[in-house]
Structures are given as C-alpha cells and as structure tokens.
Amino acid sequence: MTPDERIAVADAVLARSRADATEVSIETSRLGLTRFTHETVNQNIDQTNTSLRVRAVVDGRVGIAATNAFDASALDAVAARAVEIALLAPRESTPPVLAGNAAADAPAGAFVAATAAAGPEQRASVAGAIFAHATDGLWSSGYAMTANYGLTVATSNGARMSFDGSDAGANVKMNGPDSTGFAESYSRDVNALDGTLLGAQSARIARETRAPLAVDPGDWTVILAPAAAGELLRYLTLNFSAESYSDGSSFIAGKLGTPVLGANVTLRDDYAHPLNPGMPFDFEGFPTQRVTLVAGGLANDLVTDSTWAQRLNRPNSGHALPAPNSDGPQSSYTVLDAGTKSLETLVAETKRGLLITRLWYVRIVDQRTVLLTGMTRDGTFLIENGTLKCGVRNMRFNASIVAALKDCELGDTQRRTGSYHYSLVTPAIKFNHFHFTSVSPY
Amino acid sequence: MDFSHHAARVLDTAAVRGAVYCDVRFERTRSERAEVRNGDVSGLADERSDGYGIRALVDGAWGFAASNGFDDDALDLAAARAVETARAAAAIAVRRIGEAPTDCYVDTFATPVDRDPIDIPLGERVALLLDAEKLLHAAPSITVGRAWIDLWHTEKFFFSSIGSQIAQTIVQSGSGMSALAVGNGDAQMRVWPGDRGLYQSGGWEIVEAAQLRDNAQRIGEEAHALLSAPQCPSGIMDIVLGGSQVSLQIHESCGHAAELDRIMGWEANFSGTSFLSPDQLGTLRYGSPIVNIQIDNTLPLGFATAAYDDEGTKSVVSDIIRGGLLAGFETSRDTARAIGRASNACVRAQSWMHVPMIRMCNLNLLPGDTPFEELFTDVADGVYMEANRSWSIDDRRLNFQFGCQIGWEIRNGKRGRMLKNPTYAGVTPQFWNSCDAIGDAAAWRAWGSPNCGKGEPIQSGRTTQAAAPARFRMVAVGVGYDA
Numbered sequence: 068m069t070p071d072e073r074i075a076v077a078d079a080v081l082a083r084s085r086a087d088a089t090e091v092s093i094e095t096s097r098l099g100l101t102r103f104t105h106e107t108v109n110q111n112i113d114q115t116n117t118s119l120r121v122r123a124v125v126d127g128r129v130g131i132a133a134t135n136a137f138d139a140s141a142l143d144a145v146a147a148r149a150v151e152i153a154l155l156a157p158r159e160s161t162p163p164v165l166a167g168n169a170a171a172d173a174p175a176g177a178f179v180a181a182t183a184a185a186g187p188e189q190r191a192s193v194a195g196a197i198f199a200h201a202t203d204g205l206w207s208s209g210y211a212m213t214a215n216y217g218l219t220v221a222t223s224n225g226a227r228m229s230f231d232g233s234d235a236g237a238n239v240k241m242n243g244p245d246s247t248g249f250a251e252s253y254s255r256d257v258n259a260l261d262g263t264l265l266g267a268q269s270a271r272i273a274r275e276t277r278a279p280l281a282v283d284p285g286d287w288t289v290i291l292a293p294a295a296a297g298e299l300l301r302y303l304t305l306n307f308s309a310e311s312y313s314d315g316s317s318f319i320a321g322k323l324g325t326p327v328l329g330a331n332v333t334l335r336d337d338y339a340h341p342l343n344p345g346m347p348f349d350f351e352g353f354p355t356q357r358v359t360l361v362a363g364g365l366a367n368d369l370v371t372d373s374t375w376a377q378r379l380n381r382p383n384s385g386h387a388l389p390a391p392n393s394d395g396p397q398s399s400y401t402v403l404d405a406g407t408k409s410l411e412t413l414v415a416e417t418k419r420g421l422l423i424t425r426l427w428y429v430r431i432v433d434q435r436t437v438l439l440t441g442m443t444r445d446g447t448f449l450i451e452n453g454t455l456k457c458g459v460r461n462m463r464f465n466a467s468i469v470a471a472l473k474d475c476e477l478g479d480t481q482r483r484t485g486s487y488h489y490s491l492v493t494p495a496i497k498f499n500h501f502h503f504t505s506v507s508p509y
Numbered sequence: 510m511d512f513s514h515h516a517a518r519v520l521d522t523a524a525v526r527g528a529v530y531c532d533v534r535f536e537r538t539r540s541e542r543a544e545v546r547n548g549d550v551s552g553l554a555d556e557r558s559d560g561y562g563i564r565a566l567v568d569g570a571w572g573f574a575a576s577n578g579f580d581d582d583a584l585d586l587a588a589a590r591a592v593e594t595a596r597a598a599a600a601i602a603v604r605r606i607g608e609a610p611t612d613c614y615v616d617t618f619a620t621p622v623d624r625d626p627i628d629i630p631l632g633e634r635v636a637l638l639l640d641a642e643k644l645l646h647a648a649p650s651i652t653v654g655r656a657w658i659d660l661w662h663t664e665k666f667f668f669s670s671i672g673s674q675i676a677q678t679i680v681q682s683g684s685g686m687s688a689l690a691v692g693n694g695d696a697q698m699r700v701w702p703g704d705r706g707l708y709q710s711g712g713w714e715i716v717e718a719a720q721l722r723d724n725a726q727r728i729g730e731e732a733h734a735l736l737s738a739p740q741c742p743s744g745i746m747d748i749v750l751g752g753s754q755v756s757l758q759i760h761e762s763c764g765h766a767a768e769l770d771r772i773m774g775w776e777a778n779f780s781g782t783s784f785l786s787p788d789q790l791g792t793l794r795y796g797s798p799i800v801n802i803q804i805d806n807t808l809p810l811g812f813a814t815a816a817y818d819d820e821g822t823k824s825v826v827s828d829i830i831r832g833g834l835l836a837g838f839e840t841s842r843d844t845a846r847a848i849g850r851a852s853n854a855c856v857r858a859q860s861w862m863h864v865p866m867i868r869m870c871n872l873n874l875l876p877g878d879t880p881f882e883e884l885f886t887d888v889a890d891g892v893y894m895e896a897n898r899s900w901s902i903d904d905r906r907l908n909f910q911f912g913c914q915i916g917w918e919i920r921n922g923k924r925g926r927m928l929k930n931p932t933y934a935g936v937t938p939q940f941w942n943s944c945d946a947i948g949d950a951a952a953w954r955a956w957g958s959p960n961c962g963k964g965e966p967i968q969s970g971r972t973t974q975a976a977a978p979a980r981f982r983m984v985a986v987g988v989g990y991d992a
Contacts, residue, residue: 101598102965104774108598109606110965113590114575114862116560131554135577148555155631156550157639187572187597195601208777210965240778249778314652315691391552393544393655427781428901432912432989433930434696440910440989442903444781463901463908463934465989486779488967504988505934507908 068095068117070219070229076119076137077221083146086123086130086153088165088223092350092389093119095217097183101190104208106198111187122390123149127162130154131390164373166226166352173230173347174339182233182257183215189257196262197239200270207266209239213257220352228352234344235260238486240445241269245509246279246458248272249425249445251294253483253490255344272424272446276458282449284462284503288420290413290450290495295443297484297491298426299468300334300401302439304491307336307360307368309375310395318437318469319366327366328472333404334361336370336386342483342492343400348385355385360398364473372396403493406477413478413497415453420497422448422455437469442507461507471498510537512561515584516668519563522588524670528565528595530609531588532669534819535561536861541626544657545638551655553635560861564820565591569605570598573864606843613672614823618816620680621809622712626660629713634658638686641721645688647729650736654729656686657706658716659959665819673821681812681971682715683708683959686725690732697735697929699914701728703753704897708957708971709810731915734927741916741931743987747891747980748933749884752948754913755874755976756956757897762937763795763802764869764974765963766906767829767837768855769844771867780963781904784937785835787848793835796941801875802830804839804853812957812973813870818854820865827853829872833942841867859968866964871955873975877947884946884980891919892986894931902937910934910988934988940981948977 068076077091095117102110120133123146130152134145193211201207217231237260238251250268252260291299306317313320319327328334336358338345348354351373359367371379372387375396386396414422421443429441443462448455478495485491512535523531537559544552560577565588572595576587638656645654660682667675685706690697700706707719750758765783770776772783785793806824808814817823820842828836838848839855844867857868885893899912916931917924935943953975961970 098966099594100966101594102775104777105604107602107604107606108570109770109775110573110864110866111571111594111598112573112575112864112966113594114562114573115587116558116575116577116862118558118577120556129550129553131552131556133554133556133558135558135560145557152553152555152631156553156635159549161549187594188600191597191601198601198603206774208774210778212966238778242774242777314689316652316689316696320691391542391544391554393546393551393657427904430899430901432899432910432932434698435694438989440899440901442901442908444904461903461908463903463910465910486965504910505908507903507905508936509905509907 070217070231073217073219073229074221074227077219080121080142080146081221081223083143084123084150086125086150088124090122090165090220090222093219098214099187099190100210100212101187101194102210103194105206106201119145120389121145121149123153124163125150125153127158128153128156129159129163130156161374161377165222165224167224168226169354171228171347171354174345176255177232179233179256182213182235182255185213185257193237193260193262197266200266201241205241205243205270205273207239207241209237211237211260218346222352226352228348230346232344232346236486237262237265239265239269241273243273243277246273246276247445249294251484276446276448279458279460280449281460281506284505286500286502288417288499289501290417290420290422290497292424292495293482293493294484295423295426296493296496298429299439300403300491300493301489302429302431303437303468304398304401307370307398308395309369309371309379309381312369313379316434318435322366325366326364328361328364329475330364331406331477332361332364332472335359335402336398336400337402338400340400340402340492342481343490345400349387350389351387353383353385358384370396370398401491405479405481405494407479408476410478410495413476413495414450414455417450418452420450421459422450432465436467438465438467440465460509462503463505464501465504466502471501474499512666515579518581518584519588520668520670522585523565523592526589526592527567528592530566530670531563532667532821533561533563534861535666537664538860539662541660543634543638544655545642546655547653550635558860562858562861563587563591565595566607566609567592567595568599569607570595570602571607572598575862608846610671610842614817614821615674616816617676619678620710622680624713626682626713637721641686641725644725645686645729647726648733650690650692650733651688651729652691653689656721658684667821669821675817675821677815677817679815680712681710682712684716684719684721686721686728688729688732690736692736695736697732698898699728699732700896703956705958708812708959709955710812710814711810735915735929738927738929740990741892741928741987743991745983746986747888747982748984748986749893749919749978749980751895752952752954752976752978753956754894754897755979756974757900759802759872759874759974759976760869761900761902762906762909763829764872766937767839768867769838769840772838773844773847779965784905784907789835791834794833794942795830795835795938796833797944798833799877799947800830800833800941800944802872803828803875804855804870804872806854806870808871808873808955808975810955811871812971818856819858820856822852822854824854839867839869857970859970863968868963868970869961869972871973876950876953876977878949879946881948881952881978884948884978885919885924886922888919889921892928892931893917893919893924907937909937930990932988932990934985943982943984944979945982946980948979952977
C-alpha cells in the first residue's frame with residue numbers, strides 16, 4: 068500500500084468507528100532475507116504483510132482490535148470489535164490522549180528505491196562475495212537482508228502521519244577449527260553492503276585468534292568493539308523509560324540531574340542519526356523527539372509516550388510502542404557519543420587487556436545495579452604492551468554496566484550495530500575494570 | 510474456511526515455474542490478550558491474522574514466500590516468489606540440502622479443550638485479573654502489580670504437491686501475574702506461576718489451573734520480604750531447583766543443544782552452534798543415569814502439541830537422552846536425512862509469515878521417583894531456588910549461569926530462611942551428571958514458554974519442557990554476587 072492508500076483505508080475505518088476517539092495504525096512490510104551456512108543458502112525468504120490496528124476510546128475505556136484483512140466486512144468488524152472491547156473495559160486512570168496532526172519529517176534518505184527493489188539475486192551476490200573469503204579451513208555463516216516498511220497513524224483528532232523506510236544489512240561469522248570471527252554492516256541502501264569487506268574482516272579475525280589461550284578470569288581492562296558494546300548498552304537504555312523510572316526499578320530512579328555515569332559519557336535517543344533507521348513519529352502518531360538521556364554523565368531525561376507523559380507531567384517524547392503495550396515507552400534508537408581516540412590508540416595505550424569483538428546472551432542479573440552477565444564470542448584478543456598478541460578462549464563476565472561506564476574511554480568512530488533486532492549506534496568502548504567469572508573450554 | 514482452491518492454484522503455479530516440490534500452509538490466527546497493571550486495564554486486545562507461507566524446492570535449494578493476499582494475482586505472485594528465492598539460492602549453493610519428501614497424509618487434529626475461551630465473557634476475564642492484581646499489593650513496597658491472560662486459536666491447513674492435506678486446530682492458553690517490590694535501594698520481582706505464567710495447550714481450564722487469586726497475596730508478600738532477605742551465599746554446595754527452573758535448565762542446556770540445525774551450523778552466526786555432534790549418539794554421557802529426556806509432541810497439555818509439524822511430518826515420541834546417554838536430536842527432514850535418521854517432527858513456524866525451521870517443541874525430563882519433600886532430606890548445606898529471573902548460556906550451550914527470583918537455605922535436610930538473588934553456574938554435561946534425584950510424577954508439570962527466540966528473522970516459539978523439581982550436587986552458587 069502507498070501512503071495515500073493507507074490513509075484512505077484509515078479514513079474508512081475512522082468513519083466506521085462509533086468510539087469517542089479512535090486511532091488507526093496501518094503497517095506494511097516486506098522482508099527478503101538470505102541465510103547461509105557452509106557457503107550454501109539454507110534459508111531464503113520473501114515475506115509480505117499489511118496489518119491494521121484500531122484503538123478505540125469510549126468514556127475513558129480502551130479497546131484494541133487488529134486484522135490483516137481489508138475488505139469492507141473486515142473493516143466493519145475490526146472497528147466494531149475495538150468499540151465492543153472498550154465498552155467492556157474498566158475506565159482507565161489515565162485515558163490516552165490521541166495525537167493530532169503535526170509535522171514530522173522523515174530523516175534524509177529514509178527510503179531508498181534500490182533497496183525496495185532488491186531481490187534474491189542481489190542478496191545472493193552479497194553472500195557470494197562473502198563465500199570467497201571462506202578459505203584455509205574457514206566456513207561462513209550469516210545473512211543478507213533487505214526490507215521496506217511503511218506506517219500510517221490516523222486519529223479522530225486529525226493526525227494523518229505516514230512514513231516509509233527501507234533497510235538493508237548483512238553479517239557473517241567465519242568459523243575455523245578453534246576460532247571464529249565476525250563482521251556486520253547495515254545501511255538504508257542495499258548498494259552500501261560490501262560482502263567482500265565483510266568476508267575479509269571476519270576471516271581476518273578468525274585467523275588471528277586461532278589456537279586461543281585460556282586466560283584467568285578476574286578483573287580485566289577490556290576494549291569492546293561496537294558489536295560488543297551495543298549488546299551491553301541495550302540493557303542500559305531500558306532504564307530511561309518513564310515507566311521504569313516511575314516504578315523504581317531503574318538505576319536512575321530519583322537521580323535525574325545527578326551524576327550517574329562518567330563525565331565523558333553522553334547518551335542520546337536519536338531516530339534521525341544518519342546511521343539509525345529511525346521513524347519520525349511513534350506508534351501513537353506523536354512526533355518523536357531527539358532526547359539526550361545522559362549529558363556528560365548526568366542523568367538528563369526520559370523517554371515517554373502519551374500515557375507516561377501525563378502520569379509524570381512531562382513532555383511526550385514520542386516513544387510509544389504498538390498497543391497494547393504494558394512495558395511503557397522505550398528508547399529504540401540509542402546513540403552513544405564518540406570520544407577522541409581511535410581503536411588503534413585505545414589498544415596501543417593498553418598494557419594488558421582484552422579486545423572483544425562480540426558478546427552473546429547478555430542478561431540482567433541485578434536490576435538496580437544493572438549487573439549483567441554474558442559471554443564473549445567470535446574473536447577475543449589478548450592485548451599485551453599495546454599490541455594484539457593472540458586469541459583467547461571465550462569467557463563469562465559478571466559486571467555492572469553502570470559501574471563500568473564510570474571509568475571508560477570512548478573510541479572516535481561510531482558504528483551501527485544490533486542487526487534487525489534493534490538498532491544502536493556506538494563507538495568502541497574501553498572499560499578499565501570489567502569482571503570475568505569463568506572461562507569456556509573453547 | 511476451505512483453502513483447497515487457493516492451495517491448488519499455488520501448487521500449480523509453483524510447478525509451472527519449476528518447483529520439483531511445493532507445500533503451502535494457510536493459517537488463521539486469533540490472539541487475545543488482557544493485562545492489568547496497578548488497577549488499570551493496560552491492554553485489552555483481539556488480533557486476527559490470516560495468511561500463508563509457501564515452500565518451494567528447486568535444484569536442491571529451498572525458497573519461501575509468505576503473503577496475506579488471497580486473490581489470484583497475490584497467490585500467483587507469492588508462488589512465483591517462492592520459486593524465485595529457491596532458484597537464487599540454488600545458483601550459489603555448493604551443496605544440495607533439500608530433497609522432496611515422500612510421506613503423505615490426509616488427516617485432521619484438534620486440541621482437546623474443556624472450556625472454550627470464547628465462552629468466557631471478557632468481563633469475567635478482566636474481573637479475574639483485577640482481583641488477582643489487587644491482592645498482589647500486599648505491602649506498600651509493591652510499586653507494580655500485573656496480571657495477564659493470553660489466548661490463541663490457530664487453524665492450520667497444510668497442502669503439499671505430493672498430496673498431503675492436513676487440517677489442525679490448535680488452542681493454547683496462558684496466564685500469570687507479577688509483583689515488583691522496591692525499597693532499601695533494591696528491586697525484587699516475583700512471578701506466578703513459574704517464571705512467566707502457566708502456558709499450555711487447552712482452553713480456559715489452563716487459566717483456572719494457574720490459581721491466580723489463590724496465590725496473589727503470597728506472591729506480593731514474598732516480593733516484599735525479598736527486599737530484606739539475606740543475600741544467597743556463594744560457594745560450592747548442593748541445590749534443589751523448583752520445577753519451572755528445571756524446565757528452563759532443560760530448555761537452555763539440553764533442548765537447544767540437541768537441535769540438529771545448530772549442530773550442523775545453520776544457526777552459527779546468531780543462536781550459535783552446539784557442543785554435540787552426531788558421532789556422540791549413544792556414547793556421550795550427558796547426565797547421570799536417572800536423566801531421561803524425550804520429545805513428545807503428543808503430550809496432553811504440551812504447549813507445542815500437534816499431530817503434525819509445519820513440514821507435514823507426523824508427531825512421534827523420541828529419545829534425546831536415555832539413561833543419561835545422548836540418544837537423539839530434534840530434527841527436520843533435511844537434517845535427519847543427513848545423519849541417516851527420520852525426522853521427529855520438530856519443525857515449526859511462528860506464524861503463516863515465518864519460514865518453518867527446527868524448533869524445540871515438547872521436550873521433557875521424565876519424572877523420577879523422589880517425593881518433593883525428600884529432595885531435601887540428605888542435603889546438609891544447600892539452597893532451594895525457584896522461578897527464573899536471569900538466564901545466560903554460551904553459544905555452544907556449555908557455560909551457563911542462571912539466577913532465580915527466590916531461594917531458601919537448606920540446613921540438615923530442612924528448608925530454612927528465605928534468600929534473595931540466588932544464582933548458580935556450571936557446564937552442561939558436568940551439571941547434568943551431578944543430578945542425583947528427580948521429583949516424582951506428583952510434582953511433574955508441563956511448563957510452557959510462549960517466547961523462545963531463534964532464527965533470522967527471529968521467530969518466537971511456543972514450547973514445553975515438562976519437569977519436576979530436581980537435586981544437583983556440588984554446584985557453584987552465588988556467582989555474580991561474589992565479586
């Protein structure tokens with residue numbers, strides 16, 4: 068559906084609704100993804116869907132109904148069902164305020180026609196370029212992806228918000244007998260994907276970490292490449308939701324305006340950052356604001372949606388997720404500001420430490436201290452006297468990301484990481500203290 | 510609804526375009542969710558989604574296309590895209606991994622349901638949640654109470670170019686509640702039942718089995734008490750795990766490890782691989798002799814129970830671990846053929862839109878013969894832990910660390926005072942070999958999970974690991990809090 072077609076359907080649903088206030092959102096998506104292992108495609112998909120969601124408000128009561136059928140009877144049914152549910156619901160203490168119309172310009176280059184038009188042959192060509200680097204006992208596994216998507220939110224308050232975007236990405240894990248390497252790349256433009264570069268980077272890491280040493284756990288100086296840093300930061304950003312701030316589970320609860328991280332740390336939510344595939348409005352149709360979450364180490368701001376803006380008497384920052392959402396507003400496009408040192412300099416200034424390519428299965432162990440555990444994977448190097456000496460076996464860490472960010476240095480180059488699961492822009496980060504608790508047999 | 514006309518068009522189009530085999534799975538899904546948060550209905554939704562996914566085989570390579578368009582043009586386009594993606598995959602493949610199946614079924618299946626959820630008025634569902642959630646607020650420290658119900662009704666119609674026609678109606682239900690307590694600079698969460706609620710195949714009877722009203726006040730009180738409970742000690746000691754935590758332990762350290770697609774490297778870049786290999790079948794001592802783990806996709810109440818999987822293979826019961834020895838893997842047709850075995854029907858897709866892949870279905874630890882209270886009797890110094898809150902395992906499924914919501918010390922065979930932040934860690938085979946007692950059938954329950962993540966694009970799977978509480982000797986406890 069084009070934006071005009073989506074608005075026409077939304078108008079048709081709004082006309083059918085008998086609610087006091089109605090919000091209609093329509094999402095379109097097409098995803099093509101080629102997945103490969105051992106230089107053979109083991110999964111190749113092309114999936115499309117268009118869905119419609121109605122949020123009806125009747126006397127402060129809310130009902131939600133959704134469908135992916137668009138004939139007249141389906142539109143009748145979904146509009147009626149949302150009202151029917153609302154009539155059976157209790158009145159909410161904070162009834163939603165629906166969006167009005169507002170300007171919300173799409174980030175430059177959000178939609179790339181070449182990406183939208185790309186087919187399986189183009190994805191295969193990226194994969195094929197990666198395969199060429201699977202030599203000397205290495206084999207590759209990874210994917211190449213293209214996607215385009217659209218969102219329209221229309222309300223009985225006059226909002227008619229539409230956005231169309233595209234995205235592309237590829238990653239590869241290169242596997243050797245006793246080592247692995249990893250590389251990733253994402254862009255709105257499929258033509259920016261460089262399979263040759265990804266294959267070479269991942270193969271280099273796998274080769275340079277062969278015959279890994281087992282080093283002792285304990286406190287280490289570590290340098291996290293962006294893919295590793297992103298896995299930690301995504302758990303930090305949960306704490307800047309107005310909901311977790313309000314319920315007291317956030318580590319910054321009651322600490323807005325006070326120092327919580329190192330003075331060199333500035334963390335933002337920025338949908339319009341050139342590396343982020345962000346949208347200019349949220350799933351309620353409110354314009355998304357660029358929010359500085361941490362400014363020079365001070366807890367500075369929260370992300371909100373219409374409900375939590377009312378509850379906390381704060382501005383609506385436009386960070387609502389699709390309804391029903393009881394997890395509250397979320398920072399979806401986090402950006403950590405860069406520092407001044409290159410990755411090479413960070414390594415050169417490290418007497419003894421670890422350079423970590425990627426982390427895996429990171430989970431929160433302790434909520435209020437943001438104590439995290441997880442594993443290293445796909446290429447961890449021992450640094451001695453400022454140079455990469457060899458690979459080391461994978462290790463389990465237990466470390467507070469909050470404590471670590473109080474004593475850190477930041478690389479000078481930001482990268483996008485997170486695959487299509489999430490998007491996060493970060494430089495490499497050097498933590499002077501990071502605690503490991505065990506070593507794996509590989 | 511009769512999809513046979515649509516299916517015939519898809520299968521014909523795929524054949525004309527060059528597919529040597531094709532199947533199409535139509536799905537009609539209704540998902541209902543009700544959730545209450547601090548006295549407000551934070552979500553009341555009824556979602557319907559209809560569509561189909563097509564698999565086409567060309568020159569030993571698979572393609573997949575999915576669409577929600579049901580007119581002739583949309584059906585033709587989707588079939589053409591399935592063939593096109595298969596052909597593009599074949600063009601760069603160095604190996605041929607796909608082969609057309611030969612088994613063909615014409616059959617129907619429906620989940621047994623005692624009380625159809627559609628018969629339960631929305632008002633009654635909400636009243637249950639409001640009552641339970643109110644009772645969670647047993648102390649002022651409870652800043653957030655939540656209670657929720659999830660109901661799914663899925664009709665699947667599978668057609669293949671070799672004549673399979675399988676119609677299945679799957680009904681799945683679940684409910685749960687949680688209390689968040691904040692105070693003393695700490696935040697503690699309790700969830701009931703288990704770590705995310707009770708999720709099983711069946712109707713409203715599954716919601717009733719969760720006994721939300723009966724347990725709400727206790728769960729709120731426990732969350733509050735955890736704020737002032739002593740820290741779980743650190744050291745090497747015996748542990749007893751509650752049933753839902755044993756379920757998660759099976760899930761992470763056995764279920765995912767035994768997925769043959771991982772073992773073959775199909776998930777290497779994301780979910781990882783496995784420490785297992787086919788040459789270990791029948792020889793690897795995975796656990797102690799009392800450890801028996803089976804796939805049973807016919808299990809009553811199993812969250813993944815169905816008569817057929819999503820590539821049209823009939824459900825079977827098969828061993829993964831027998832007497833502590835590795836006995837089998839979770840397989841698809843292609844992966845099973847690669848090791849000379851037959852598929853044990855572990856292929857599922859999250860929805861019509863998603864490509865079928867090997868998923869953990871019902872994979873269960875068979876009950877032992879130890880009554881629950883006797884699990885503690887010869888533990889001199891240990892910890893009993895219930896309900897997961899943190900889980901992490903490496904990308905070969907060896908090095909794990911889990912944290913639970915609540916624990917109790919065990920002294921001289923008796924449960925003692927409450928402990929907060931209990932954690933434990935280990936390495937998979939060593940841990941399962943330390944298992945010396947498993948609870949009996951009276952304590953065995955089909956613990957289901959609605960959101961097991963795997964695959965790219967990631968798919969959320971529904972799975973059961975039925976389990977009873979169990980005892981493990983000399984385990985590292987308190988990891989993460991001992992630095």
